[in-house]
Amino acid sequence: MTDDAPVGSRLLAGLRVVECSMLGPGAVSTPLADLGADVIKVEPPGGDYIREMSWPIVQGDSLLHLHISRGKNSIVLDLRTQAGREIFLELVAGADVVIEAMRPGGLDRRGLGFGRLTEVNPRVVLFTITGYGMTGPYRDLPSHGIAYDAWAGTVAPVPGPEGLPSIPDHTSIGITAGPLYGTAAILAAVLRARETGAGCHLEVAQSDAAAAFDWLRSEGHRAHERPADEVTGNPSDGLERRPPGTAGMADGVRYQFYASADGHVLFMASEQKFWKNFCSAVGRDDLYEARPGAHLADHARGDLWLRRELADVFRQRTTAAWIELGLAHDVPIGPVNTPATIAADPQFGERMPWQCAERLGADQLPFPVRVVGEQPPAANAKAPAPGEHAEEILRDLLGYDDARIEALRTAGVLGTA
Template identity: 60%
Template sequence: MGGNDLLKGLKVLENSLLGPGLVGTFLSDLGAEVIKVESPSGDYIRQMTWPIIQGDSLLHLHTHRGKRSVAINLKDEDGAKIYRNLLEKTDVVVEAMRPGTLERLGFGFDELVKINPKIVFCTISGYGATGPYRDLPSHGIAYDTWAGLIEPVVDEDGFKRIPSMPNIGINVGPMLAALGILAAVINARETGQGKQIEVAQSDAAAYADWYRIETHRAYLRPENEVTGNPSDDYERRAPGLAGMWEGVRYQIYETLDGHILFMASEKAFWKNFCEGISRMDLFERWPGSQYADHARNNVELHE
């Protein structure tokens, strides 16, 4: 059995608009049968952003690969009947849009389990099913901004621009949702009872930055309880990768043809590097510790 048929037989109905549809994509990549249900007007992701490849956007081709799609008017009696028939043979329903959309159309979780008692219902949205941001519309970079991941880029004229960076929440959120769905499917098959789960892409973005966030929180505690690394004489460093900015053996350096990431942080790797460039004198002078010692502010070694 190959990696793309591990979920063979799993049937998914995905009600999606734009990027959150990656939930079904990850399941489809593993062999699930995913039907993307759209309104009669369709999903405008097909013409959103650039480039457009033979009439469809790259965003659509990536986000909805491996799926079948069908247009159903859930506000119409005939459309609702078609949808109910699909639900009877479905394992998973994905609501990849603002929370409560399907419930307003008569297909909330309580109604779904009446049709199919073992169904798994997953809602993925920007800001979750509760709280003041619940009904706000948003796009990918908004989740990362909410999570504190975004810093504007200032150009030579002083204008602030959106940074060039991968979108975190819009990609990590669907991954976490897919993981939760698979756990819920296993549980539903064992217990015979359906499950409801929900994921906020803004929360997923914050989760991806957990190390920096949790270090900030840890530093709120007394200094005698939370210290730095032994190789730094227990001095606290800045949270996250900012703590590496003063590093020498864990740093980015300019080269003749670009830049290189140098990572000789552990003692063994640092020794191998010094041997490789025939500069064991460097290792003898700064052997480092058994920990991830990054030789902070060592100007001589930096040069």
């Protein structure tokens, strides 16, 4: 709906999404907007308080809002009023998807549940994203993002001030994986709805998504509970049953972190051919002759002599020099970045060009999937102010005239935005 020139691939041009969201769960429609969908964010009177949550605050708006709401159009509707609900249903009548990103049953309590939506649009896909899902004992438990990672076992407390437990720096999985799983399901449901004429109601819990994203560790624990004659280790370890989790990789040698001359690298020569390539490239064929290892999946676990030898070798070159060696001699060696340093990495610069603050209010990362030969998909507008596009939506989509729009505004149906 925005008049801004499209940026990058617009794979979902023609897909219309009506979103009712509060805070982070609204991220489910961000990839859709990045890919060209028309996303209409329906906000309550006063707007979504996402603009004031978390940090940093960039020129009055939270980065959380600037990122999650980029490329969307905003209208404020008081869904407690009959007129507000009627406008909402008019929007739904022309939409492919309705996103409910709040506590379970939020739309249903306003008389706008799935049954009512299908009365005006039988093909509509309703997608509900919540913290703990629409069922289960935690259904109505209030929560925020880290709760889902803690529940899923992906983040644990660390010692803080005076030995008190503290939240560590970590990757936020649930609030990211939930929307991404949701996006895939939404598009699958839209395809089916266009084929059959019947929509459906999807739901995802961000806690479930965090657990599913970390499937290898939880499934590894489950497998470890099975009898020893059913589940073993790798042949390179003599079929030793390793403990779940990192499966002994903390003691790995040929698959391990090493300090370089100016930082760290991750060495990953667990295949014999890569190990041989490395030893030859650094002029240490003696290491290969002394420790040739197994053909596959051999980390030389627990070999402290070899680990010390490799530590001395890796300290002799910079990280960039090790990457050059890896490219030249077919050796898997990777740089070790942090959120503060990754922007300087040449691979990052090539693959993840910043979406600039001049356009979006803050420098932001692009959608990471691209069409070969085209510019990467990107948001085409800054995150909106509450109700910023109300008149445009009502006039251009629903055909309201100025007098009707003004009457709605006077009545408070459009809030005070």
